[in-house]
Amino acid sequence: MRLVILFGGRSAEHEISCVTAAHVIAAVDPERYEVVPVGIADDGQWVMADYQPGATSLVAEGPGVDPSVLTPESLAFPLVHGPLGEDGTIQGLLELAGIPYIGSGVLASALCMDKAMAKDVLAGAGMDQVRYLALRDIEVDDGALGEAAAELGFPLFVKPANLGSSVAVTKAHDMEELATAVKLALAYDEWIVLEEAVTAREIECGLLGYGRLRASLPGEVRPSHEFYDYEDKYTEGAAQLLAPAPLPREVIEEVQGMALAAGHALRVDGMARVDFFYEENGRGLLVNEVNTIPGFTPISMYPKMWEATGIGYSDLIEHLVDAALERHHSRAERIGRTGRAG
Numbered sequence: 001m002r003l004v005i006l007f008g009g010r011s012a013e014h015e016i017s018c019v020t021a022a023h024v025i026a027a028v029d030p031e032r033y034e035v036v037p038v039g040i041a042d043d044g045q046w047v048m049a050d051y052q053p054g055a056t057s058l059v060a061e062g063p064g065v066d067p068s069v070l071t072p073e074s075l076a077f078p079l080v081h082g083p084l085g086e087d088g089t090i091q092g093l094l095e096l097a098g099i100p101y102i103g104s105g106v107l108a109s110a111l112c113m114d115k116a117m118a119k120d121v122l123a124g125a126g127m128d129q130v131r132y133l134a135l136r137d138i139e140v141d142d143g144a145l146g147e148a149a150a151e152l153g154f155p156l157f158v159k160p161a162n163l164g165s166s167v168a169v170t171k172a173h174d175m176e177e178l179a180t181a182v183k184l185a186l187a188y189d190e191w192i193v194l195e196e197a198v199t200a201r202e203i204e205c206g207l208l209g210y211g212r213l214r215a216s217l218p219g220e221v222r223p224s225h226e227f228y229d230y231e232d233k234y235t236e237g238a239a240q241l242l243a244p245a246p247l248p249r250e251v252i253e254e255v256q257g258m259a260l261a262a263g264h265a266l267r268v269d270g271m272a273r274v275d276f277f278y279e280e281n282g283r284g285l286l287v288n289e290v291n292t293i294p295g296f297t298p299i300s301m302y303p304k305m306w307e308a309t310g311i312g313y314s315d316l317i318e319h320l321v322d323a324a325l326e327r328h329h330s331r332a333e334r335i336g337r338t339g340r341a342g
């Protein structure tokens with residue numbers, strides 16, 4: 001089978017995607033797969049990238065992509081994080097081209113990428129979350145920010161709706177910081193989310209499969225900064241990643257149940273990492289966000305949680321391939337029925 005690894009992309013997470021791609025290629029069985037790395041360069045060009053055995057990272061450089069590698073006989077593994085990758089755009093292209101691919105489809109990808117929409121869907125499913133407000137750029141003025149601050153209280157978090165890696169995520173302690181934080185977030189998206197700041201442990205849980213998803217043992221992130229910011233995420237050894245998380249059995253089961261419910265509500269398929277805040281002496285577990293293309297290097301939380309659950313890195317990729325093919329065939333049969341009648 002031809003496995004097309006789509007990596008790179010135009011977001012702040014380009015580099016991490018290049019690292020992930022090298023590890024995935026090293027882990028797959030060359031007897032089973034013809035691996036074709038396709039890089040998406042910073043300027044959006046799709047290129048045929050090169051993989052040298054032993055490389056710890058790929059480079060999104062090379063001749064323009066040869067369209068013949070992207071056929072319905074291929075299987076795509078999108079490993080592009082953030083906007084124009086994780087948000088349903090690549091998934092839509094693959095759907096149109098009839099190429100089976102790993103991970104969530106268009107709807108789940110777009111929903112999970114948009115923190116405002118994801119929160120509304122999770123609220124509709126009755127899931128506990130931090131208090132939040134979503135604002136569009138045209139609604140933002142001193143009055144709206146004053147009302148938001150009165151409702152949520154300080155400190156509060158400000159985030160662009162569509163981004164990741166903590167880029168432009170700010171903890172604001174007063175009106176002046178709030179105004180600056182909002183300006184920064186609006187530089188990345190026309191929608192922003194404001195949230196009450198909680199003091200809580202950060203717990204994560206992996207989802208895997210098609211239809212009936214499986215939940216991994218939870219992991220825990222212990223940030224080294226005031227919160228889990230960009231530097232903390234990408235400086236090796238800064239934040240501590242514990243897998244499994246030290247939690248009592250009943251809390252583990254609750255995390256898994258909520259992760260499955262969140263994934264179900266957001267229509268997640270294939271893989272996802274569901275992130276929680278855990279207010280131990282307060283409201284308990286609160287869903288923070290769902291990532292449809294989680295970090296995927298061997299030291300990233302998603303593979304680490306599956307490792308702790310008994311599924312090693314190479315096996316995890318096999319499970320993802322199986323789920324992708326199952327999803328593709330199940331959908332192809334149904335879509336086939338929606339064609340012209342007669």
Ligand SMILES: Nc1ncnc2c1ncn2[C@@H]1O[C@H](COP(=O)(O)OP(=O)(O)O)[C@@H](O)[C@H]1O
Nearest residue numbers: 130157163164165166167195196197198227228
């Ligand atoms: N409401 C909040 N209260 C406390 N900490 C928060 C809150 N929102 C975000 N954080 C901190 O900021 C980090 C990044 O925010 P998150 O919503 O996960 O955005 P991203 O998609 O960039 O990962 C979180 O891991 C957490 O450390």
Ligand SMILES: [Mg+2]
Nearest residue numbers: 165166275289
């Ligand atoms: Mg996060």
